[in-house]
Amino acid sequence: MKLAKSYFADQRKDDLKELGQGLQRSDVPGHVTGKTSYFADRHFPGMLYLKMVRSPHDHARIRKIDTSEAEKHPGVARVITHKDVPHNVYTILILIQVGPEDEQVLAEDKVRWKGEAVVAVLADSQRAAEEAAAKVKIDYEVLPAVLDIEEALKPGAPLVNEYHGQNYYMYDSGASRKVRFGDVEKGFAEADHILEQTYFSSPIEQAPTETTGCIVTPDGNDRFTCYTNTQAMFFTLDNTSIILQMPGHKLHMVGGTVGGGFGGKVDVTVEPIAILAAKLTGRPVSFIYSRHEEMQISSPRAAEKIVLKDGVMNDGRIVARQVWGYTDAGAYSRHSPYGAQKGAAHYPGPYTIPNVWVDTWCVYTNRTPSSAMRGFGVTIADFALEVQMDKLARLIGMDPLEFRFINAYRDGDMKAHRQETTGAALIECMQEASRLADWPVAEKYLQMSSYKGS
Template sequence: MLNYVGKSIPKYDVMGHVTGKTVYPSDVKMPGMLICKTLRSPYKRARIHSIDISEALKVKGVHAVITKDDVPYNKFAMYPDQDVLAEEIVRFKGQNIAAVAADDKATALEALSKIKLDIEELPAVVDPREAMKEGAPLVRPEGNRYLFDGKYPTRKIRKGNIEEGFAEADFIVEGSYRTTSQEHAPLETCSSLAYIDGTGRLVIHSKSQGLFFTQWDLANVFQIPLSKLKLVGGTIGGGFGGMLSIHTDHIAGLLALKTRRPVKFAFTREDEMLHSSVRNPWFFKYKDGIRKDGVITARQVELIHDCGGYSEMGMYVLEKSVNYIAGPNKIKNVWVDGTLIYTNKMPSGAMRGFGVNVGQFAEQLQTEKLARTVGISPFDIRFVNSFKEGDLAHAQNPLVAVSGIEVLQKVAKMAGVELPEKYLAMSSKDSGEGGVRND
């Protein structure tokens, strides 16, 4: 380890990248390879009355056209509620309805144009706050709220007594914050190549960031044993969490199984920006109680996560955000409600931070607001309330390897801020005796 820390070490794969020799999933090609294109919903919410693929099948060079009826098990994703190919009700614009495998791109697109789709646009809801209201269009038959453990509309944290904490405070400070949708925008777009090998096994060259998660999911879609499915990974041209969602592997695999030919399904840049999973919006509402000495006596937070049309990774990122939303602060009284709401938008997938960094964005803005209200420095409020080793987090797990105070000390030094001696003497490892402590 000492041979590397503090030294500039060349990346082991840098020469391949800068010389263009690195092979990415989208580079892989095979003789006789077919090209896949999909028919997508033009509406955010709609009812499909019928799909007629007969004319598409007549186009020269078309080898297969598939709809939901051709999928052995038409559900996938981490929480498997998402349609591989749309059932009767479409939940977001761009949802896959049918797929074509043809000799080339032009032929595949021509075949798509021949598909007769009888589809009726329905009222849609795209704002989670509107989706929570009575009478809003139903994204799912079960309702627009995700029920945790099958019955609870919110994920809660309760610690201490929030009203007593507010009563103890000298100031009550409220703040509302939100983040917008974010696309990962990797340099390499989503891409898959699927084929049947000499042993009859389905092989998929995948851009997945979680090959074994994807393998289990796809085996369920194809209804084949894991021994009959091989995923080949490798260097990918950017993922940032987005390639934990399945975008092209399932459809390429289905068409390879149907045609017994290699099938390539690769997104265009437009596809990537419009039809790959995103980080969907978040809404945060804070109400804090704080004393004149900077001690936060109570923190109440309501957060709403816009999950999009299907669950994807929504419940996972919301639970992480709920656990961390009160910030790195030792607060006696905490009240958190997290709600996961479905809307008629692209499902919300993984993105760096898994719901934590968006919450910390809001928490840090609120902390700055608290400091201004009390009239203390941003460093004061953070030192006064900082967690220490062995403290219980807001979800009541004991904290280990805590270093928040040391980070603050380092940041102050780098910023040229001269800290009071009492803060320089503090350590995340002590129990707080003789120092500033929120007990």
């Protein structure tokens, strides 16, 4: 890595003492000696292991749950169903007023995705828990499933989630988060060329080497200590408090070093049920996702469908951009209403376009709920936007890098979401890339600056 200090030197005082230094990480001696403590590096006498019984169907009504055989299995301490969960329907962003509550901790009357949690089995060994879990009998009536964004939005599609009442999240702005800037139809009318293209992505797993999990101990004073690898301690504590209807002061979350997160450990999926299990049994409880659960049950980066329509002039200026962005949330909201609207502000990209029209949708389907992952709401949008930029440049016979210089935003430019651009540095990044990769551009582009009025 090289620091290119010549750019923006006038805006920096390079006078820092402790910062700007590549000091050794204080945690690394622990990493290389195996002494760093992760949540699972604990073992308590009498610990119970939790195995989750999950839905084998994308969408089904639960007729009956029979746990009698599982309860009799040797080593089983307790079986937990929805009846044991004080506040069984929740949504994690309720803490910042993004509702409605739409997800079951343990499924009661319906399952809405293949892998949804239904029954928790606790036994004194992992093996006994897994054997007993296989003895839980659940009678399902399979229902038609919706697995596709376009199918989900068609009139008459099966309803995925009754708490929403339709197969998309309802924002205060309606079925989508909207950005309206300038007059996009006028822009298209003036454009020399119009290009409309559709982009897709599939779900992506965060795949940390350490799977999601927690270990809970009852402290003996009606408090519970939860050793967890959550990415957000109080988010987990406060949601657990709501789900278990347990005052927050009875909960103690202890993290440590986490074996990779990448967004996959922002959901609150293991702690509430493990703490409930510790409360009901009075024993320490370990609930750690298997590798299979991490890959297929924990929420991935959402699949997206993105339609981009651009109007471009022969001289290289983009004069109108219209975007329809669809995020496949899966069966429940989790962080997807947030991620989908993050895209709304992002879609024009780092370019100054006078006419912009964006609709982003958060769509429900009968698949694994998607949620946070490194850059969600932006990463797939950038794929679509920047492939589109390449196509537009070629459409008008222009060099793709020079085409970006022409449209690059600079300080003082008004963005589509009506914030004035400050601190822009796109032009300088492209100038350095041109030099680094020996990608020649005309001298006038190398003379440009992100500064206002330059």
